[in-house]
Amino acid sequence: MFRVRDFTWGIAATGVIARTVGAAIVAEPGMRVGAVGSRNPQRAQALAAALGAESAYGSYERLCADPAVDAIYVATPHTEHLQVAEAAIAAGKAVLCEKPLAATVDDAEKMVRLAREAGVFLMEAMWMRFNPLIRLIAADARFGDIRSVQASFGFAMPYDPAHRLWAPELGGGSLLDLGVYPFGLAQLLLGMPTGLRITGSLAPSGVDAEAGGVLLYPGGRRAFVETPCWGITRTRPAL
Template sequence: MTTDSGTRTPIRWGVLATGRIAESFASDLALVDGNELAAVGSRSPEAARTFAERFGGSRAHGSYEELAADPDVDVIYVATPHSRHLEDVMMCFEAGKAVLCEKALTMNLADAEKLVAEARSRGLFFAEAMWMRANPNIRRIAELSADGTLGTIGQVRAQLGFVGPAATARLWDPMLGASGLLDVGIYPLTFAHLILGEPVSITAGGTLSDQGIDVNGGATMTYASGAVASIAWTQVAHSDNRASVAGDVGLIEVPARFHHPTMFTHWHDDQLDTISEPVTGRGYAHEIEEVAACLRAGKTESALLPLDDTVAIMGQIETILDQLGVAAR
């Protein structure tokens, strides 16, 4: 996107919803050259105005529909709870908008497939905001895992968790899409998929709340290569939040919190290297840069945030939740 004089015009972002995750995204958006917060939408006009004033948005819309209809917005970041993603993303598509949707993309596989098919049929850019994938250190770990530096990978381990505040409704209310796996377990699951691809088997176990949501769980996955991945997630305990990739000639260890690392260690040839790739802001900047690059290039999908992987991982999530006995979503 350039002007007649050759000057690059900014990518104009709309932010749909004004919660904590939207605040983090907007903070990093301000750090990325060639991108701007053009508008924000909320179901509360006052919340929209406050958010726009705080983060420099030029327009505040008192409904999500008004934001989607704004002609001066190029792409919308959907930051609502995942129970609303199907509805909110579809509304943006119907308005002809490109979308970056917060993870988890949807509540179930069928809805994820529906949104991906809709984006493709309309020729609109679409991606899940799995910011971990865009983190420079995660990208470097994926490169080292793929180029043979570690030898044949035999094991991947990743776990993530915290003690969820009782007052945070989205963590506990099934109507808001509460699920430890959808909220935090998706990160270790995505990490394993990034390194090893699609598993041939998944065996999961865990515990449910009195309202039937998964709050504490783990899964072992096996792969055609013979590798094994062990993941765990929780919203009721203090996890170590670390990850590792083990091969027969090398080992990578990622410190807490592994899903947005600023460094990692690489053991090989009887030496230990500490690798640290620079991270901008809180880390959301890198997915913003990726989406902007895709839009400028006229791409409707990102190789860094691939829709086919998003759908595959949603299928794994569905398998795990079914094994845990979580009710249909």
């Protein structure tokens, strides 16, 4: 039976998401992880061994330069997405970047520009856009004219200034980590809003601990979105 050669991925970073996506890649026929990169060589070696990858690198630049790798999956903290994507694009590698695509609009626009200039594939790893039910709702005329979207996603995350989710220098905060899902769903179904009203609260580190708001669209359409439950520091009372 004819089989296309294995498509080889390089994994940038070694955290929970990197491990989860790496495991999904090796479980897919025709896909494999060929290399792992991290600033911590020991962690790169450990994940490479777990995924059956031949190579482990102590830098993202060396990972991107590996000639055996076809595409780079970027699973670093948000603020490092541009740096890794830039190295991958320069090496001619396709890039699948964990959401959010970048920590700032300027970084995202630069990534898109570099990819277009190099003729290299670049995509944000927003799984929600590939969910069969969401794709059906977005494309099937039987659902009619969507007038209102209500979306909420959050979880309890006690404040820990040492954790990346609470660190401003790592792109922490509820909106970039959780809010991309409800806001992204609203954008997928209703497009870009013409106005918005947002409220929320800040963590002691200055990042957004929670947020909610209304997105406004032409013709009275609207979306109610929120990223609740961040920063819960109190224990739940006993029943």
